[in-house]
Amino acid sequence: MSASIHSKILAGMAWAALAAATAAAGExxxxxxxxxxxxxxxxxxxxxxxxxxxxxxxxxxxxxxxxxxxxxxxxxxxxxxxxxxxPAFKAMPLAGQASLSLSAELRLRHDQFDNPLQNTGRDFARSLLRGVVGADLRFDETLRLFGEMATGQVGGGPRAVGANFRNEASLQQLF
Structure with missing residues (x-):
C-alpha cells in the first residue's frame, strides 16, 4: 500500500475520531x-x-x-x-438570518484475504476508504445552498476494483 493511501487513511481515522468526540460531547x-x-x-x-x-x-x-x-x-x-x-456544527448562526450546517461521513474498511479462491500463496489485504463532506448554507427561509463532495480510495491487493473506489473527489450534490 502506498504512503499516500496510508496518510489518507490515517487522516480519515483522525477526522472520524474528532467527529465522534465532538458528537459525544454535544449529543x-x-x-x-x-x-x-x-x-x-x-x-x-x-x-x-x-x-x-x-x-x-x-x-x-x-x-x-x-x-x-x-x-x-x-x-x-x-x-x-x-x-x-x-449539536456542534449544525445551524451555526451567521450574519442576519443566515446559518451554516456541516456534515461528514467516513467509512473505513480493511479486508484480509487468505487463500483467495483456495489458492495458496496469493494472500493479500485491501483497505477501503469512503468519505463524504457537506455544507448547508441557509440565507433565510426561502434561499439556501447545499453541496456534498465525496471521495473513494483503495489501497493494497492485486485485484481490480470499481471506479467508485478510485476517485480523488467528486461533487455528489449541489443545489
Whole structure:
C-alpha cells in the first residue's frame, strides 16, 4: 500500500475520531417522530406539515433518528438552534438570518484475504476508504445552498476494483 493511501487513511481515522468526540460531547437527544408536526416558523418542526401522514410520506426520505435524515439535505437544525439544543456544527448562526450546517461521513474498511479462491500463496489485504463532506448554507427561509463532495480510495491487493473506489473527489450534490 502506498504512503499516500496510508496518510489518507490515517487522516480519515483522525477526522472520524474528532467527529465522534465532538458528537459525544454535544449529543442531543431528540425523540424520532413518526408524524410531521409542522409549524409556522421554518425549522421548528421539520419537515413541513403533512399530518396525518407518516414522516417518510412527507417527501423528505427516511428518518435516521435524533434529527438525522438519510439524505442530509432533508435536515433542518434551526429549530433546535433557536432553543439552544443544536449539536456542534449544525445551524451555526451567521450574519442576519443566515446559518451554516456541516456534515461528514467516513467509512473505513480493511479486508484480509487468505487463500483467495483456495489458492495458496496469493494472500493479500485491501483497505477501503469512503468519505463524504457537506455544507448547508441557509440565507433565510426561502434561499439556501447545499453541496456534498465525496471521495473513494483503495489501497493494497492485486485485484481490480470499481471506479467508485478510485476517485480523488467528486461533487455528489449541489443545489
Amino acid at each position: 442531543v437527544r431528540v425523540a424520532p417522530s413518526s408524524r410531521c408536526e409542522g409549524s409556522a416558523a421554518a425549522g421548528m418542526a421539520m419537515p413541513s406539515a403533512a399530518d396525518p401522514y407518516p414522516l417518510m410520506a412527507a417527501g423528505w426520505g427516511p428518518e435516521a433518528g435524533k434529527g438525522l435524515m438519510a439524505s442530509r439535505w432533508g435536515e433542518d437544525w434551526s429549530g433546535l438552534r433557536a432553543v439552544g439544543r443544536a
